[in-house]
Each structure stands twice: as structure tokens, then as C-alpha cells.
Amino acid sequence: MEFCADPSLISGWRWLACYLTTPKHQLFYLSFLTVFALLAITAPVVLLMGFAGAVARLSSFAPLRWLGTIYTSMVRGVPDVIFFLFVPIALDQLVELTRHKIKCPQVTDAVYRGNEFIVCSEAKMPLQDAAAWVHQGWGFVLAVIAFSIVFGAFAANTLFGALNAVPEKQLETARAFGFTERQTFRKIHVPQMWTYALPGLSNLWMILIKATPLLFLLGIEDIVYWARELGGSKTGYFAYPHPDWRLWYFLGLLVFYLLLTWLSGKVFDRLNQRFNRQNIDQQVLKPIEAGR
Amino acid sequence: MRVSIFCKEIRLKNLTISLMAAAVLSAPAFADTVRLGTEGAYAPFNFVNDNGEIDGFEREVGDKLCELAELDCSWVKNDWDSIIPNLVSGNYDVIIAGMSITDERDEVIDFTQDYYPPDPSMYMALAGTKDDAINGIVAAQTSTIQAGYVAESGATLVEFATPDETIAAVKNGEADAVLADDGFLRKYVTESNGELVFLTPTVSLGGGVGLGLRESDTELRDKLNAAIDTMKKDGSLNELIAKWFDGKKGGY
Amino acid sequence: MIELRDIHKAYGHIEVLKGISLTARRGDVIALIGSSGSGKSTLLRCANLLEIPQRGDIVFNGDTVRWANKLKGRQPADKNQVRRMRTNLSMVFQQFNLWAHMTVLQNVTEAPVSVLKKDPQLAEQQGRELLEKVGIGDKCDQYPSQLSGGQQQRAAIARALAMEPAAMLFDEPTSALDPELEAEVVKVIKTLAAEGRTMLIVTHDMKMAFDVANHVIFLHDGVIVEQGTPEHVFQQTQSERLQQFLHATGTIG
Numbered sequence: 157m158e159f160c161a162d163p164s165l166i167s168g169w170r171w172l173a174c175y176l177t178t179p180k181h182q183l184f185y186l187s188f189l190t191v192f193a194l195l196a197i198t199a200p201v202v203l204l205m206g207f208a209g210a211v212a213r214l215s216s217f218a219p220l221r222w223l224g225t226i227y228t229s230m231v232r233g234v235p236d237v238i239f240f241l242f243v244p245i246a247l248d249q250l251v252e253l254t255r256h257k258i259k260c261p262q263v264t265d266a267v268y269r270g271n272e273f274i275v276c277s278e279a280k281m282p283l284q285d286a287a288a289w290v291h292q293g294w295g296f297v298l299a300v301i302a303f304s305i306v307f308g309a310f311a312a313n314t315l316f317g318a319l320n321a322v323p324e325k326q327l328e329t330a331r332a333f334g335f336t337e338r339q340t341f342r343k344i345h346v347p348q349m350w351t352y353a354l355p356g357l358s359n360l361w362m363i364l365i366k367a368t369p370l371l372f373l374l375g376i377e378d379i380v381y382w383a384r385e386l387g388g389s390k391t392g393y394f395a396y397p398h399p400d401w402r403l404w405y406f407l408g409l410l411v412f413y414l415l416l417t418w419l420s421g422k423v424f425d426r427l428n429q430r431f432n433r434q435n436i437d438q439q440v441l442k443p444i445e446a447g448r
Numbered sequence: 449m450r451v452s453i454f455c456k457e458i459r460l461k462n463l464t465i466s467l468m469a470a471a472v473l474s475a476p477a478f479a480d481t482v483r484l485g486t487e488g489a490y491a492p493f494n495f496v497n498d499n500g501e502i503d504g505f506e507r508e509v510g511d512k513l514c515e516l517a518e519l520d521c522s523w524v525k526n527d528w529d530s531i532i533p534n535l536v537s538g539n540y541d542v543i544i545a546g547m548s549i550t551d552e553r554d555e556v557i558d559f560t561q562d563y564y565p566p567d568p569s570m571y572m573a574l575a576g577t578k579d580d581a582i583n584g585i586v587a588a589q590t591s592t593i594q595a596g597y598v599a600e601s602g603a604t605l606v607e608f609a610t611p612d613e614t615i616a617a618v619k620n621g622e623a624d625a626v627l628a629d630d631g632f633l634r635k636y637v638t639e640s641n642g643e644l645v646f647l648t649p650t651v652s653l654g655g656g657v658g659l660g661l662r663e664s665d666t667e668l669r670d671k672l673n674a675a676i677d678t679m680k681k682d683g684s685l686n687e688l689i690a691k692w693f694d695g696k697k698g699g700y
Numbered sequence: 701m702i703e704l705r706d707i708h709k710a711y712g713h714i715e716v717l718k719g720i721s722l723t724a725r726r727g728d729v730i731a732l733i734g735s736s737g738s739g740k741s742t743l744l745r746c747a748n749l750l751e752i753p754q755r756g757d758i759v760f761n762g763d764t765v766r767w768a769n770k771l772k773g774r775q776p777a778d779k780n781q782v783r784r785m786r787t788n789l790s791m792v793f794q795q796f797n798l799w800a801h802m803t804v805l806q807n808v809t810e811a812p813v814s815v816l817k818k819d820p821q822l823a824e825q826q827g828r829e830l831l832e833k834v835g836i837g838d839k840c841d842q843y844p845s846q847l848s849g850g851q852q853q854r855a856a857i858a859r860a861l862a863m864e865p866a867a868m869l870f871d872e873p874t875s876a877l878d879p880e881l882e883a884e885v886v887k888v889i890k891t892l893a894a895e896g897r898t899m900l901i902v903t904h905d906m907k908m909a910f911d912v913a914n915h916v917i918f919l920h921d922g923v924i925v926e927q928g929t930p931e932h933v934f935q936q937t938q939s940e941r942l943q944q945f946l947h948a949t950g951t952i953g
């Protein structure tokens with residue numbers, strides 16, 4: 157602590173070391189965890205939603221098939237950003253409205269009053285007096301849901317295509333051996349589907365990584381927020397004044413994202429190799445590889 | 449706020465323990481949580497200091513007002529761009545972000561009386577810039593009164609989401625000048641070693657800085673107005689203005 | 701044991717099978733021959749209901765397949781009955797159709813474990829023995845794509861045998877193989893015939909049909925033109941069509 161006691165008296169490397177370890181910078185470093193948390197939570201949810209969507213579209217039950225088709229085509233037809241802005245607000249209001257109806261049935265005043273949206277304080281999500289991190293956490297949950305809906309639809313498309321790409325002969329063979337439809341799906345169709353889905357899913361993962369700065373758009377203090385905030389020029393009101401350093405901060409983010417996507421690419425190459433080793437009619441796979 | 453209190457009131461009535469209700473409502477320790485929304489990027493009004501906390505003139509004013517009005521307050525950061533919509537949809541209860549009182553905004557939200565006097569808006573430019581630069585390319589923050597003024601002044605307006613970006617635009621030559629509050633710009637000029645200067649023309653805009661509230665929150669507005677009155681009378685508001693704005697006279 | 705009665709099958713307006721009946725008793729090896737498009741593969745696929753004939757009956761061990769009329773036409777009424785039949789009639793395909801994501805051994809054990817609910821360890825032990833028997837005991841842990849065509853077809857035969865079926869259906873088992881690989885598969889099929897297994901074999905290979913079958917059926921244009929013992933069919937040919945066919949395939953002449 158002594159080391160950084162008076163920032164105005166130190167300079168050079170010592171100044172930089174102190175500057176880069178201020179509590180504000182620590183918040184910046186922590187915000188990288190937000191990105192990882194988003195990826196770690198969203199990815200499995202996206203896979204699940206995508207799987208559900210793809211299976212729904214393949215279903216022999218017409219309403220379910222329509223639902224799957226509507227879901228995927230709706231998300232595909234609307235710009236992502238619109239969804240990212242719409243979903244959290246709509247969801248937030250829906251939750252508060254529902255809570256309002258349940259918790260304050262005695263309030264008869266309209267919730268939508270002119271341009272205001274007013275629910276009773278018990279219905280607030282989170283509650284007014286909740287800690288700051290709860291508010292941030294709720295915003296994060298809404299963001300995860302928005303990401304999952306949008307990317308779930310993309311994944312549904314990929315998985316739907318992959319399920320269709322599995323050669324019919326492989327499935328027919330299972331039926332010829334007395335497998336039930338369910339067994340055929342679980343033991344043959346799905347395991348073989350991954351090979352065809354992998355290139356598309358790896359692509360989707362890269363897009364997901366690159367979409368994480370949208371968190372900033374949703375009001376979450378992510379790495380972009382902190383880079384911009386820390387990088388902006390600082391006058392004497394701050395302990396560590398400096399000119400406009402946004403370039404360096406954004407350069408840092410650039411390197412971070414490059415590293416992340418490069419590393420992901422490596423992992424997917426490995427997975428691809430593993431799947432290809434145990435693979436299928438090689439001639440069926442070739443066009444997909446070439447198209448990548 | 450009105451609704452939240454209303455809500456409790458009715459429930460207590462339903463329980464027919466109005467005596468207790470009276471006791472609770474009149475108890476001096478009674479405090480409901482009020483969320484204060486600020487931008488956190490407009491030094492010295494409000495900014496995030498090196499400890500990662502919200503700091504500045506408005507941090508001190510806001511904390512003091514909450515203390516006087518016996519409110520339990522917490523701080524929320526929000527982008528300037530969406531600061532009014534998010535107040536209206538209930539994400540927080542008060543805007544305290546160097547927001548000038550204008551008729552236009554008053555149609556959407558309510559304001560308390562001003563706690564920072566009307567400040568001339570200044571044009572800041574690189575040293576050596578002629579005064580007619582105010583008719584050239586002028587930077588301003590989006591959705592500010594200055595942006596509105598520049599748009600109508602005949603100059604070419606370039607807008608930025610954050611105050612900091614408007615300064616950067618002048619420094620790198622993207623804009624000939626920036627129009628903003630004197631209180632915000634002054635430090636950039638004094639610390640620039642002559643690189644940045646004020647141009648001669650000034651513009652009077654807005655009716656001082658006030659707290660923004662939802663129009664339905666009249667009770668909270670009254671409480672805060674009373675607290676601002678107290679700070680004006682005891683001189684503590686002038687003191688804070690002098691402290692954060694290099695000895696500027698508040699004149700309250 | 702298997703009886704097909706008056707089987708009719710059409711795709712749209714194209715009639716592929718125009719009323720075919722055949723009976724296979726225990727230990728019979730029946731070869732179905734005929735030119736491409738004669739309907740022989742379709743007939744075989746009707747036997748285990750991979751194709752649904754529009755008319756005609758299928759009887760397996762006295763159990764007649766029950767039908768139901770559905771929107772898309774006649775369908776088997778009882779899915780369990782269909783599965784029971786299929787587990788008893790193991791199929792070997794022209795293109796082998798080994799499951800690509802499983803090792804050779806897993807290909808052999810999967811159906812016995814999942815469908816017959818056989819103990820996995822027992823299934824594995826028997827699987828290894830069967831692979832040994834067809835001469836690829838050393839390929840257990842390889843994936844199908846790492847095997848030659850002949851090895852894949854032998855694995856497919858082991859997979860069919862693992863079901864301990866009442867009869868085996870071969871759909872052109874050697875057509876996709878180079879001649880030198882064909883021999884190793886024919887050898888396995890001959891061994892199975894010698895063991896007295898019931899088999900229905902659709903084939904282009906007249907030599908194998910002659911060597912292996914005790915009954916040969918010649919199909920042309922969806923009808924049976926000639927049938928009988930191999931000697932009868934190949935050496936005392938009656939119909940002109942069969943003579944032309946045998947001539948064209950180089951079997952005689």
C-alpha cells in the first residue's frame with residue numbers, strides 16, 4: 157500500500173504499476189470473468205435450445221414442427237441487435253408485471269401510466285433495496301436469456317441441418333435390426349449428427365465470442381465498458397490523470413479476443429480430427445469440409 | 449415511490465392496524481430505498497474514481513440530500529443516452545447526472561429545483577482556433593441541450609455517446625470545437641498547458657441542473673426539494689460548488 | 701418358416717412386384733437372381749418390412765403380419781410384431797451400412813444389447829468370437845472407415861449373426877466389392893450355408909448362387925419366371941428370358 161501511497165509523487169514504471177492495480181482496474185480485470193461466465197453459461201443453454209428447436213422441427217407432430225420452424229425463422233429474420241435490445245426489456249417488464257399481479261392485487265392503478273411503467277415496490281425485480289450485485293446479476297441473467305434465445309435459434313438451424321445430413325441408410329439399418337424409433341434416434345442419429353454439426357457449431361461459437369461485447373449494449377459493465385471508461389482522458393479530478401488512452405485499452409481487447417478465438421479454433425480442430433477419424437462415408441463428408 | 453408507499457398503506461389498512469401504520473409512517477427512522485441514477489462519466493459532476501466508486505460533486509450532494517430527507521439511497525450507473533427511458537421504466541428513481549432543467553425534458557419527467565446554477569455553455573477548441581469555428585464542425589454529447597443548440601445554430605453537429613469522446617474529437621481534429629457546460633470543460637482547459645482554449649462566444653442554455661424524477665413521484669420530489677432548500681440556506685451547497693468547481697460561486 | 705404370399709409393391713404407377721410368393725423352410729438357402737430392376741431387392745426388403753407391400757401377406761413362424769389402413773396407405777398394425785420379425789431376420793446390405801461412429805466390435809454388440817437386452821459382457825465375448833469366425837478378430841477396435849470393403853462386409857455379417865437370427869437376408873452382399881475382396885465374403889457365406897442356416901440371398905454372383913443355394917428363383921419384371929434347384933435353373937433352363945439373362949451374365953455360352 158505504501159508503494160502507491162501518493163500517485164502524484166511517483167512516475168515511470170512505479171506509476172504504471174500502481175495505475176494498473178487500482179481498484180478500478182481490478183474491476184476491469186474482473187469484468188473479463190463476466191465474458192467467460194456468459195460464454196460458459198450460454199453455450200450449454202444454446203445447445204439445449206438448439207437441440208430442442210431442431211427436434212421440434214423434425215417432429216411428426218405438426219404444431220410442434222410449426223413452433224420449431226417459427227422460432228428459428230423468426231430469429232433468423234430479425235437483426236440480432238433488435239432482439240438483444242427487445243428481449244431484456246420485454247422480459248423484465250413481463251416478470252415485474254406478473255409479480256405485481258400476484259403480490260399487489262390490491263393496487264388498482266394502471267401499471268402503464270403515460271410513458272411510465274410503475275409496479276408496486278414488492279414486485280420490483282430485484283427489490284429496490286437489493287444489493288448492487290443483485291441488480292447487476294439480474295441484468296446478466298436477462299442478457300444470458302437474450303443470448304440463448306438468439307443463438308439457440310442459430311444452433312437449431314445447424315443441428316436441424318446436421319440431423320438431416322445423417323445418411324438415411326444408417327438409420328434404416330438400425331430399424332432393420334429391430335431398434336425402436338427412440339433407440340434409433342438416441343444411439344445412431346444423434347451421435348452421428350455431431351460430425352455434421354461440428355463445423356457449424358464451431359462457427360457459431362466464434363460468433364458467440366465476438367457477440368459478447370453486446371453485453372455493453374445491455375448496460376452490463378463488461379470489458380468494453382471498462383476499457384472505454386478507463387481509457388478516456390483523465391483530468392486532475394482523478395488520482396492518475398492521463399490523456400486519451402482508449403487506443404491502448406481497445407488494443408488489449410483486440411488481443412484478448414484474438415487469443416480467445418485462436419484457442420477455440422485449436423480446440424475445434426482437435427474435435428474435428430477426432431470425429432473424422434471415426435467417420436462415415438468419407439465421400440459424404442468431403443463437401444462439408446471443402447465448404448468450411 | 450408514491451406507489452410503493454401507497455401499496456404498504458393499503459395493506460396495512462387491510463390489516464386494520466392503522467394505529468401502527470401511523471406510527472410507522474411518521475417514524476423518523478422510516479426510510480425506503482431510493483435508487484439514484486447517474487452517468488459516472490462527467491467529471492466533476494459525477495465520475496468513477498480510481499477506487500471504482502462513483503465520486504464528484506453530485507455524489508456528495510446526493511448523499512447529503514438523502515441524509516437530510518432521511519432516505520436510504522443507493523447509486524446506479526446508466527448510460528446518458530438511456531438515462532431518461534430507464535428512469536421512466538423504473539430502473540431507478542432519481543436522475544442525478546448534471547442534467548439541465550429544460551421544458552422539453554419537463555414534458556417527459558419532473559425536475560426538482562436547481563442545485564447547480566445556470567452555467568454558460570462554452571466552446572472549447574485547440575489553441576489558435578478562430579471564433580468563427582462555432583459555425584464549423586462542433587462536437588456535443590448526444591441528447592444534451594448543447595447538441596440541440598448546435599443543430600439549430602447552423603453549424604455541423606457531430607454527436608458522441610460520452611462526454612469524453614467530444615473532447616477527443618477536438619483534440620484529434622475531428623471537430624473544430626466542442627460545446628459543453630463550463631463546469632465540465634474548465635479543467636480540460638486549465639490542465640492543457642495552453643493546448644486547449646475557450647472561444648469568446650458563450651451560450652446561455654437551460655435553467656440550471658436539477659434532479660430528474662418520474663412525474664408520478666410527487667412525494668419524493670417534495671422531500672428532495674425541501675432538502676435542497678435546507679442545503680441552500682445553510683450554505684453547504686455553495687461550499688460543495690466551490691470545492692468541486694475551483695472556487696466557483698454558487699450564489700444560493 | 702418365412703412365407704411371402706402374393707406380394708405386390710408399386711412406387712406410384714411403377715409396379716415393381718406383381719404378385720410373388722415364396723416359402724423358405726428351416727435350413728433353406730434361397731438365391732434370388734435377375735437383372736437390375738427385376739424387383740429382387742425390393743422383395744427381400746419386403747420380407748422384413750423395410751418396404752411395405754400394398755398387397756399380400758408375410759408369415760413368419762406361423763405369425764401373420766397384421767395390417768392397418770392409415771393415411772399413407774397400408775401399414776403394419778403392431779410395431780412390436782414388426783420389431784420381433786426384424787430381430788429374427790438379420791439383414792446384410794450391399795453397402796455394408798456399418799454404423800460409422802462405432803468401432804467394429806460396438807457395431808456387433810449394439811443391437812444384441814439394446815434390442816435383445818443381452819448382458820453387455822456376454823455380448824462382447826460373443827462379438828469377439830463372431831469377428832474371429834469371419835476372420836477379422838484383430839479389427840475389433842477399429843472404425844469401419846479404417847477397414848477394406850471385404851472386411852466391412854464380414855463385420856456386417858458378424859453383426860447380423862450376433863442377433864442369433866432365425867434367418868439371414870443378404871441384399872447383394874458382394875456387389876460393391878472388388879473381385880479379390882469378394883472371395884473372402886463368399887467364403888464366409890459358404891461356411892454359414894454349410895452350418896445349415898436359413899438364408900435369402902439376392903445376388904448377381906451366379907457362381908455363388910449355384911454353389912450355396914438349394915433353391916434358385918429367377919425374377920423378371922416383378923414376376924417369378926423360373927425357379928427350382930440350382931441344377932434345374934442353371935443347367936436345364938426352360939424359359940427364354942432366363943437363358944438370355946444367363947447368357948448376358950456370362951454364366952453360359
